[in-house]
Amino acid sequence: MPRVRTKSPVHQSSTPAPDAEPTSLEANSLALTMIQALIPLGLRAVEEALQQEVLALAGPRYAHADGRPAIARWGAQAGSVFLADQKVPIRVPRVRNRATNTEVPLATYAQLQTPRGHDVGLFRRVLGGLSCRDYEAAAEAVPEAFGLAKSSVSRRFVRASAQALQTLHERRHDDAEWLVLLLDGKSFADDQVVIALGVTTTGEKRILGLVQTATENKRVCATFLRELVERGFQTPTGLLVVLDGAKGLSAAVRDVFGERVPIQRCQWHKRENVVTYLPKAQQALWRRKLQAAYAKPTYAEARRALRQLVKELEQGNASAARSLEEGLEETLTLHRLDVFAKLGISFKTTNLIESVMARVEAKVHRVTHWRTSDQKQRWCAATLLEIEKQFRKVKGHQHLALLQAALRGKLTAPLTAA
Known part of the structure; x- marks a missing residue:
């Protein structure tokens, strides 16, 4: 343009x-x-x-x-x-x-x-x-x-x-080989919009689509994902899915792509969910502890550090401990695939989508009157397509071959470790 x-x-x-x-x-x-x-x-x-x-x-x-x-x-x-x-x-x-x-x-x-x-x-x-x-x-x-x-x-x-x-x-997506799918639901004009962002095997990003839904429920999101597949979203070398932890999105992903599809749960969302159970005076300390645990380079080290934090939390706040334990393995998927050191900067969180939605909100946040759902969707879609033109390759794209190799085989560590 x-x-x-x-x-x-x-x-x-x-x-x-x-x-x-x-x-x-x-x-x-x-x-x-x-x-x-x-x-x-x-x-x-x-x-x-x-x-x-x-x-x-x-x-x-x-x-x-x-x-x-x-x-x-x-x-x-x-x-x-x-x-x-x-x-x-x-x-x-x-x-x-x-x-x-x-x-x-x-x-x-x-x-x-x-x-x-x-x-x-x-x-x-x-x-x-x-x-x-x-x-x-x-x-x-x-x-x-x-x-x-x-x-x-x-x-x-x-x-x-x-x-x-x-x-x-109505563009198709079979002009590229897809390796990573990021999904996130964001509030948009008092409604919920689920955005799908794809990353190719060479690191290019593309807005795959969006769907408006009251909640991130399985049925709506699964229908949305099947539509993407029908339009050519194919993953011949395997797929990594990055989510914020919403149960509806996770269930939809497994329903469409299979039970064994690797899901990387957003570490930032997990950390913030845990610290909300703690007094404000302790939150900064625990953010640092959780960040240090997730920064461990190997699966064994990171899991050991997080299990130790679960034990510490159980002594003072059982709710925070349960929050950390819930879905903990999914937050370590990149570690299990042995690509965290190279690709964690791009895929350990949902930041790729979060930044896109922040730019959408910057353009439309002053609009105070939305007449129809149709109007919201077209404004959001038009803005997303404009933002897409400024996309660059993901950081660490030169290491995506490592992720491809890991996805073609099996996870380097079992889903449940002793």
């Missing part, structure tokens, strides 16, 4: 759009941010309109006997157009009058160089088309976001861009 820089609007109407969200200019700005995911499609509409004007002025390309010898195509040059008040770089075709040796200005290009006020209603129609899978309706609305009349853009563009939108939102 072309780099976008913000330019202060020159002429903005003080009258809000008649169907704008009742959430002030901040919400308008958020809508604009999310619609930037559609900039490549909008630029195709701009190119379509510019080429139509060039065709009207200079005739068909390479047609020299069409009665217009004085007007000719003259290459292209760098230029820019506006999406609302966002300036976007493009390549602009040139037309020249050979008789007068002067440039012929393109009226369409001049029209697109004027900043305009935000039209949140328009953006909502685009995103609404996406969420309703009415991709053609969404594609028809994209040119208007650039100030183009619907009649100036051909049906060919609408069909092509509608197909591109469908590909984006």
Whole structure:
């Protein structure tokens, strides 16, 4: 996607759009941010309109006997157009009058160089088309976001861009080999949204999908995971799943991927769950103790240190001891696979998803009024897709071959150790 820089609007109407969200200019700005995911499609509409004007002025390309010898195509040059008040770089075709040796200005290009006020209603129609899978309706609305009349853009563009939108939102995942699946449920606008993030065998990250659910229950999450599998989420060399410890997610994972699928339970969540049972004066100390135990490089050392902490907690707080003991083995899956030293930085917690959701919340937290569930899902999805473009490979990706080898075999230590 072309780099976008913000330019202060020159002429903005003080009258809000008649169907704008009742959430002030901040919400308008958020809508604009999310619609930037559609900039490549909008630029195709701009190119379509510019080429139509060039065709009207200079005739068909390479047609020299069409009665217009004085007007000719003259290459292209760098230029820019506006999406609302966002300036976007493009390549602009040139037309020249050979008789007068002067440039012929393109009226369409001049029209697109004027900043305009935000039209949140328009953006909502685009995103609404996406969420309703009415991709053609969404594609028809994209040119208007650039100030183009619907009649100036051909049906060919609408069909092509509608197909591109469908590909984006129903994309398959069988173009890569997947090695790690991270799942986490986060509160989003008073609802629960479960996000799936995949990591390939070469370390690339991708948002696989999301589902809105009241709780992280097994039935909804299992249906969601099966849909990912149907869209090509295949794991021929094995799969590691990273979770925060939610029982519904864990049950769904085992239901879809099998009882023996290795699950790495988030060590950060486990540590915080344990210390909540303790007085505040003791919490910092126990965070350090638990962190030191989990930092042991081998399974035997880490398990021995954690079992010792369970015994210490039993003396003063049985509830905290039970919390640590519950699911303890799953927090040591990377240790059992003997890859903790190399890959623990990326997969010992759910931080990869936590950081993504933090960026989503940073974009939408000022929105105070959500009208429908559909609106929440499309805003969240559009923001996630925009964030995905900035993903980098996971830390330690050069060691993923070690994880592949471990998953192809068996866990290096039994699930229950003496």
